[in-house]
Amino acid sequence: MSIRRLPPELINRIAAGEVVERPASALKELVENSLDAGATQLSVRLHAGGLELIEVSDDGCGMNPDEMRLALERHATSKLPDDAIDQVTSFGFRGEALPSIASVSRLTLESRVRGADGWRIAIDHGAAIGEQPAALPPGTRIRIEGLFDKVPARRKFLRSPRAEYAACLDAVRRLAMARSDVGFTLEHDGRRILSLQPAEPPARVAELLTHELERHGVGIDCARAGLRLTGVISLPTFNRGMADHQYLFVNTRPVKDRLLVGALRAAYRDLLARDRHPIAALFLEVPLDEVDVNVHPAKTEVRFRDPAAVRGLIIGGLRHALDEHSQRSAAREQAAAPVMWTSSASYVPEPQLGIGLSSLREQQRTFEPVTFVPQARAEPAVEPVPAYPLGVARGQVAATYIVAEAEDGLVIVDQHAAHERLVLERMRAAREGGKVARQALLIPEVVELDEPDCDRLEAAAAELGEMGLDVERFGSSAMLVRAVPAALGKTDAANLLADLAAEIAELGGPMSLRDKLDHVAATIACHGSVRAGRILSVTEMNALLREMEVTPRSGQCNHGRPTWVKLGHGEIEKLFGRH
Ligand SMILES: Nc1ncnc2c1ncn2[C@@H]1O[C@H](COP(=O)(O)OP(=O)(O)OP(=O)(O)O)[C@@H](O)[C@H]1O
Ligand SMILES: [Mg+2]
Numbered sequence: 001m002s003i004r005r006l007p008p009e010l011i012n013r014i015a016a017g018e019v020v021e022r023p024a025s026a027l028k029e030l031v032e033n034s035l036d037a038g039a040t041q042l043s044v045r046l047h048a049g050g051l052e053l054i055e056v057s058d059d060g061c062g063m064n065p066d067e068m069r070l071a072l073e074r075h076a077t078s079k080l081p082d083d084a085i086d087q088v089t090s091f092g093f094r095g096e097a098l099p100s101i102a103s104v105s106r107l108t109l110e111s112r113v114r115g116a117d118g119w120r121i122a123i124d125h126g127a128a129i130g131e132q133p134a135a136l137p138p139g140t141r142i143r144i145e146g147l148f149d150k151v152p153a154r155r156k157f158l159r160s161p162r163a164e165y166a167a168c169l170d171a172v173r174r175l176a177m178a179r180s181d182v183g184f185t186l187e188h189d190g191r192r193i194l195s196l197q198p199a200e201p202p203a204r205v206a207e208l209l210t211h212e213l214e215r216h217g218v219g220i221d222c223a224r225a226g227l228r229l230t231g232v233i234s235l236p237t238f239n240r241g242m243a244d245h246q247y248l249f250v251n252t253r254p255v256k257d258r259l260l261v262g263a264l265r266a267a268y269r270d271l272l273a274r275d276r277h278p279i280a281a282l283f284l285e286v287p288l289d290e291v292d293v294n295v296h297p298a299k300t301e302v303r304f305r306d307p308a309a310v311r312g313l314i315i316g317g318l319r320h321a322l323d324e325h326s327q328r329s330a331a332r333e334q335a336a337a338p339v340m341w342t343s344s345a346s347y348v349p350e351p352q353l354g355i356g357l358s359s360l361r362e363q364q365r366t367f368e369p370v371t372f373v374p375q376a377r378a379e380p381a382v383e384p385v386p387a388y389p390l391g392v393a394r395g396q397v398a399a400t401y402i403v404a405e406a407e408d409g410l411v412i413v414d415q416h417a418a419h420e421r422l423v424l425e426r427m428r429a430a431r432e433g434g435k436v437a438r439q440a441l442l443i444p445e446v447v448e449l450d451e452p453d454c455d456r457l458e459a460a461a462a463e464l465g466e467m468g469l470d471v472e473r474f475g476s477s478a479m480l481v482r483a484v485p486a487a488l489g490k491t492d493a494a495n496l497l498a499d500l501a502a503e504i505a506e507l508g509g510p511m512s513l514r515d516k517l518d519h520v521a522a523t524i525a526c527h528g529s530v531r532a533g534r535i536l537s538v539t540e541m542n543a544l545l546r547e548m549e550v551t552p553r554s555g556q557c558n559h560g561r562p563t564w565v566k567l568g569h570g571e572i573e574k575l576f577g578r579h
Contacts, residue, residue: 009126012074012103018297019100022158023050024145024167025298026101030142030349031175032091034058036079037140040198041183044172048189049164051147059139062113065131068121072109074099076171091253091299102126103170105147105156114138125150138377162399169193174254177247177281180204197323205232207280209245216323220282222317225309226290229317231282232265236271243277250284250537254568256300262450264503267318269495284310303413308452308505315502333493389549392566393541399534402541411545416564418548425551426526427467427485430520437486439467445481446474447494453501454479460504467521471497471543485524499523 012331014387020026027050034042037060038363049055050280063071070076077095080088101107103126110135112118148154158164165188176184180201187193206213216238248260260282268278269529304310390413391406402413429437449457457464458473465471466484481493503523536544548554548563555563 008074009103012099012126019096020147021052021298022105022476023164024171026105026144026147027054027385028171028175028298029055029092030054030056030144031172033142034060034140035175035179035182036090036092037061039139039182043185043187044168045187046165046189049161049166050144050168051158051161051164052145054144054147054168057139057141058138062139063111064116065119065121066107066120068111071098072107072121072123073104078216079320086292088293089251091289099126101144101147104151105149106145108143108144108145109140110136111140112136112138124425151535156457170498174247177201177205177208177250178249199226201230201283203278207372209279209313210280215280218321220317220321221413222313222320224313224316226287227309227313228285228314229282230285231280233282233321234279235269235325236268236278239272239276239278241276244521245279246277247281248284249282249286251286251369252283253293253302254300256301257302259304259307259311260314262319263314265385266311266498267315267322269498270492271322282295284314286310307377313364313504329543386548388545390545393538393545396536396541402536402543402544404545406566408439409566410572411564411566413545413548413564414542414562415534415544418544418554420522420525421554421563422544422547422551423488425553427521427525431467431547436468438470438483439486439488440470440483441481441493445493446478447481447497448478449498451477451502453505454500456501457497460500464500467498468522469500469520469524488524499526 015245019029027044027046031042031044034056040056041059043057045053045055067078075095077298079090079091079093079095098107098109102123105125108120108124110118115138118134118136119131121131122129146157171184172184172186175183176194176196180203181198183198184196185192186193186509196204200220202214202217213232213234216235217232218235219230219232221228223229237402239298242263246260246264248255248257248363250257260280264278286304290305292305293299295301295303307447335374346370353561387407390407391404391411393402393404395403397412400415402411402412402415404413407538426480427436454477456478457471461471461473468483470481470483472480472482474480479497481497483492484491484493486497500523505530
């Protein structure tokens with residue numbers, strides 16, 4: 001057996017097999033290069049779904065002829081200053097895309113640096129076929145024709161022009177969402193498909209997905225331990241039959257990540273039917289050394305150093321926003337309060353050959369909040385009002401708020417927040433008294449979860465047991481639930497365990513689980529609570545009010561918001577100008 005070095009054309013072609021699978025992946029590489037070059041305006045032209053032609057023109061920094069020749073060589077890049085592969089702020093970093101594409105197509109590269117003349121280099125399947133001056137505005141234009149024409153093995157796997165076009169559109173969409181500050185146009189077979197002016201991120205997302213998001217979206221902006229998450233998600237009521245409108249960006253890079261899919265599903269767990277999916281565009285900012293971008297040939301996957309923290313932030317942030325929103329939209333005076341979200345701070349490379357250092361840009365825009373469909377029931381005020389501090393229930397508004405009449409005014413109670421607090425306090429009292437009532441399940445329930453979640457729950461089993469939740473490991477990816485806290489009543493064990501695992505992951509860090517007990521108990525309590533949206537009978541409402549009166553700390557929900565507000569007679573009179 002003799003070992004030989006492969007000729008460079010063959011090496012390039014092998015690399016091409018990984019980097020460019022289809023027109024959309026070549027297009028993605030070209031658009032990324034233009035963005036890395038500091039382009040502010042980018043035009044894409046396609047013929048036959050990119051099978052015949054892909055052309056990308058930009059107004060970026062351009063290259064001089066020497067740089068153009070170098071750009072077409074393998075492993076030549078301007079983007080890794082100091083060889084810092086763990087500090088990548090540009091889309092590209094390997095110097096592989098252009099030579100790979102050039103080895104499997106006819107490629108024409110034209111470029112012009114501001115203040116100099118333009119130059120053109122043509123390559124046919126890896127072989128240089130000519131160079132000459134070219135007339136073009138400052139920037140770069142790359143044309144790719146007949147991609148894979150001479151690579152039958154690849155050609156076979158290509159799909160119809162329509163399907164290839166759909167994939168190209170998706171690639172442009174993702175990058176246009178990632179960089180809303182850049183203008184984009186897209187033309188297919190001579191037809192103008194997209195024409196996007198530079199915009200704020202929410203407007204760009206809405207334009208690319210659906211304008212309905214402006215009415216049915218919830219803004220996200222949260223941060224924890226160096227991570228920041230911004231973006232928009234749809235209200236549970238605004239959902240889709242396919243999980244195709246879910247976009248995640250990590251430090252501006254569009255990524256396809258199972259973590260996002262799982263975290264999204266967990267965040268909407270009890271809000272959406274199994275076969276329905278939310279819309280989401282989420283921008284995550286992570287310190288550069290917390291994420292490895294060099295794990296996938298197409299650079300569409302990343303590896304987080306602490307995936308549990310990311311998952312926890314996404315689930316926690318989304319849940320919180322959804323909760324907050326359902327409350328806010330019901331409260332009239334707050335209905336005018338805008339839902340803000342701040343964009344991912346997109347990196348803007350310096351407009352010189354590649355060396356792009358991130359400069360952070362803050363952008364803001366407003367989503368209109370959604371208003372409830374009014375829904376109220378009232379009880380006739382016949383009996384005299386006894387001296388209860390929280391009064392007597394008179395009705396329920398929006399299936400969420402109890403309206404009660406007290407001696408000294410009108411009381412409005414958030415039923416879910418209040419009940420959640422009561423359950424938590426009951427559990428706490430039982431724990432302190434050392435007698436947690438548990439309800440053994442007749443048939444233990446098997447709950448399937450992913451392995452890390454099982455590991456977390458298993459490690460916490462003793463503490464969970466103290467709260468009346470008896471769980472055991474059941475194989476590699478399932479848990480067995482033997483008993484649940486009696487305070488919970490009937491509950492969905494699968495949901496509860498998934499939330500607890502997320503909660504434990506989210507709390508993370510060096511705290512012992514014992515210190516986290518209150519958080520965990522709060523998660524359990526939330527499951528045992530009357531959901532907003534449930535119609536309550538007058539007896540139930542009054543029972544809730546009476547229990548609140550005798551429960552410590554019942555004025556605040558587990559998230560620190562008030563559980564009730566009172567409008568005194570004096571204040572009511574003021575409202576009507578009667579004082
Ligand atoms: N549109 C463009 N404008 C200016 N320079 C460009 C453009 N496209 C490519 N280049 C230059 O050519 C070099 C090679 O591009 P190529 O895409 O092959 O590699 P890369 O972007 O460095 O890394 P990767 O393979 O990860 O994409 C880039 O580093 C950049 O300097
Ligand atoms: Mg590149």
